[in-house]
Amino acid sequence: MAAAFSEKKRSTSINRILVIIPAAGLGSRMNSEVNKQFLEIDGLPVIVRTLQAFQEFSRSLMASGIVLKAIVVTGKENVFKINSYIRYYGFDFVQSVVKGGDTRMESVWNGIEALDDLPFAPSDNDIVFIHDGARCLVDQDTLERCLDGALKYEICAAAVPVKSTIKITEPIAPSPIPELSKADNDMPAILRGSSIFKSTTPTPIAVNKTPKRDELMEVQTPQVFRYGKLVKSYVNAIKKDLDATDDTQLAEAMNYTVNLVEGSYSNIKITTPEDIIMAESLIRNFESEKQAKAEREAEEAARVQAEIEAKREAFKLQRTSRLNKPNDKGPTGFGRL
Template identity: 35%
Template sequence: MMQKGKNIAIIVAAGKGKRMGRELNKQYILLENKPIVAYTLEVFEESEHVDEVILVVGENEMSFAQDNIIEKYGFKKIKQVVSGGKERQDSVYRGLLAIKEQCEIVVIHDGARPFLEKELLKKAVETAENIGAAIIAVPVKDTIKVVSEEMEVIDTPNRSLMWAVQTPQVFRYALLKEAYGRLIEEGLCATDDAMVVEKYGHTVKVIQGNYENIKITTPEDLVVAEGILRKEKR
């Protein structure tokens, strides 16, 4: 009987966070005296559905992450710290290439998204095991307009069909690695990981998430995050 491969999470924490208006990488901003990315990593450290973690950080941040995140907070599942690339897709691909052992499922998650529920992670992993690709998303609350460069409305899509995509995005490792390899080779761009497998005809299953699984990108997001954290502590 063939041995089942591992479930490995790639946490992407290489973004500079320009919209935050600070020099410090947004993942390291303190939220109640702990870096945002530490909250994120805790979810994976405690999940029985993830065996190992690869942390992707800025090329000048590898020592900082090792000392101030991994060792300080005692993360045991982080087996590698990888230097990120110019764009998010480059960082993810470097994470995929860093996997040298037998891997069944790969989980891609934003380092600045600290409020992922373990039950959602479990559902996403189990769905990817069955279907090959699964993403977390929530129905949009607002009406969406497609707008031209001249700032004129082109179209108003049916809101009931619109979903805001989050992470984790979970895939069979072989599927995502092959699709990413083709994307990079062809010089194409993708703004999320599901787009990569969609481009090559694979079905992606959507799992309804929750609105608190926010990505902390702006100063306003920090205020919301502090509120969520206070609520969780209560």
């Protein structure tokens, strides 16, 4: 993870958005021979749905004269396949697909270095999105809020309030299993096998403390940076051999302020088989809402058109009535004889 950058001509104005999409995770918790990026969600691979979200975002940015350029980072064995998807679906905003590292941090760093290979290497003020390839249900509102947050605060991440109570734990030494008395042996088998007599967890843990839920947020991606601060955060992490599970942790290590913007509970990360079921359910719900909205809009358009037609007919009748009304001055306008 070398921290060397070329001295190319740098862009100076914010006229583009840069995106790094790490998609190199093996998905070991998926219990599948297929890489999780290629698992299908309602008929489309996860990575394709993620790229479709950014394709739509790219098109909306074009109206403001902003160009979006993306780098996808994946395993060496998946580069050809993702390039095939890019060609097939016309994801022309993707500049390159590069090989990932052994960790997420290394993969993102490879993506940062790939940005420096663009025709105009990034300036310190460029906006860089980092978004998990496995978060394929990110919506346009979240992307727009993240962009607004980065322009205002320089570093931000999508997040949602935690719904469940969170416990901070610590490992404990396993307790010896107590000897069963004759009375215990007379218990039903279901009780003899309960956790009263043996641990049901592989590694015994105990609650250290319970933080206040209203102080906790579940952080998602996108995580968005000014390019200069992103590079400094990663260079510092490399020098100090820091480890982190998300990018904003590295910014925190630099004492940079990280601001949170509103995310979405539907912006889930596809990690386990249950996530696929949830994602497909969410997609069906999105499609149902979209269809219902289209029907409401069609009904409203038909109602407005009917009102216009009714007013037009009323105007015609009123005009005809005035034309047919006798004129007291006679047909020539000189009065009656």
